[in-house]
Amino acid sequence: MVPPSLKDLMKISDSKYAIVVAVAKRARMLSEGKRKEEDWRLSSMVTTALEEFNQGKFKITYKKRTTANE
Numbered sequence: 001m002v003p004p005s006l007k008d009l010m011k012i013s014d015s016k017y018a019i020v021v022a023v024a025k026r027a028r029m030l031s032e033g034k035r036k037e038e039d040w041r042l043s044s045m046v047t048t049a050l051e052e053f054n055q056g057k058f059k060i061t062y063k064k065r066t067t068a069n070e
Helices: 006-010 016-032 036-054
Strands: none
Touching (some): 006 016, 006 036, 016 036
């Protein structure tokens, strides 16, 4: 499986940082259910998370920032 290109991912979100954080969190979620002997498969978890993001299976959401005056 070839992971999607950054150009393709940037069509979904214009923030490289947000993409990295979201994909890393999703890969961590995927790997939490795996046994420790399967840790070597982490790279495939990242690839899976990249594919899911590219397919729109999860999205980046932003929390509304509040200021001290609100």
